Amino acid sequence: DQQVKQNSPSLSVQEGRISILNCDYTNSMFDYFLWYKKYPAEGPTFLISISSIKDKNEDGRFTVFLNKSAKHLSLHIVPSQPGDSAVYFCAANIYSGGGADGLTFGKGTHLIIQP
Amino acid sequence: DAGVIQSPRHEVTEMGQEVTLRCKPISGHNSLFWYRQTMMRGLELLIYFNNNVPIDDSGMPEDRFSAKMPNASFSTLKIQPSEPRDSAVYFCASRPPYEDEQFFGPGTRLTVL
Numbered sequence: 001d002q003q004v005k006q007n008s009p010s011l012s013v014q015e016g017r018i019s020i021l022n023c024d025y026t027n028s029m030f031d032y033f034l035w036y037k038k039y040p041a042e043g044p045t046f047l048i049s050i051s052s053i054k055d056k057n058e059d060g061r062f063t064v065f066l067n068k069s070a071k072h073l074s075l076h077i078v079p080s081q082p083g084d085s086a087v088y089f090c091a092a093n094i095y096s097g098g099g100a101d102g103l104t105f106g107k108g109t110h111l112i113i114q115p
Numbered sequence: 116d117a118g119v120i121q122s123p124r125h126e127v128t129e130m131g132q133e134v135t136l137r138c139k140p141i142s143g144h145n146s147l148f149w150y151r152q153t154m155m156r157g158l159e160l161l162i163y164f165n166n167n168v169p170i171d172d173s174g175m176p177e178d179r180f181s182a183k184m185p186n187a188s189f190s191t192l193k194i195q196p197s198e199p200r201d202s203a204v205y206f207c208a209s210r211p212p213y214e215d216e217q218f219f220g221p222g223t224r225l226t227v228l
Binding site for chain 2: 032034036041042043044045046049089093101102103104105106107108
């Protein structure tokens with residue numbers, strides 16, 4: 001039973017356009033969400049996060065939107081660049097403020113930016 | 116600053132052999148996590164430690180898997196005996212106090228023949 005779901009295994013977007021990656025979750029206890037980016041043969045690297053008390057968080061070209069009622073979040077990348085081609089993982093946590101809870105990950109979406 | 120260090124980067128072994136994966140977390144981080152990535156199940160948490168103490172090992176698949184953290188700068192994940200279905204990429208991650216962001220190592224790709 002996947003508590004964090006990324007239903008699109010892959011997504012192809014033209015360079016310069018907007019990339020939208022989606023993520024759904026089922027556990028209503030989750031209140032902190034993170035996006036990680038992963039290149040081949042490397043570990044995931046943190047990209048952006050959002051707390052459930054917010055509905056939007058922006059960092060440069062990256063914006064994460066959270067819809068708690070729908071248990072849905074999305075990552076927007078504008079404009080998309082070739083270096084954005086990677087696998088993107090959505091992850092969720094019950095906010096611990098420094099406690100040691102592990103993250104629950106989705107299976108990832110492979111984003112391909114076409115020149 | 117060095118990130119999370121994992122060794123070996125690649126391990127090929129035969130079924131039945133013991134495998135030990137190693138992790139050195141980032142200095143100053145007090146939480147350490149072991150994850151496994153497979154095509155079927157994605158990234159799944161195996162076990163995590165807080166201040167060197169195992170907190171939750173409910174993700175460990177079975178008794179063949181064990182993990183230790185003898186001090187703040189070293190952890191091991193051992194599989195004994197290994198089986199072909201253990202083939203996966205194993206990631207170690209560490210986290211600083213009072214933060215939720217985890218920092219991942221490059222992973223160990225394990226192949227059990």
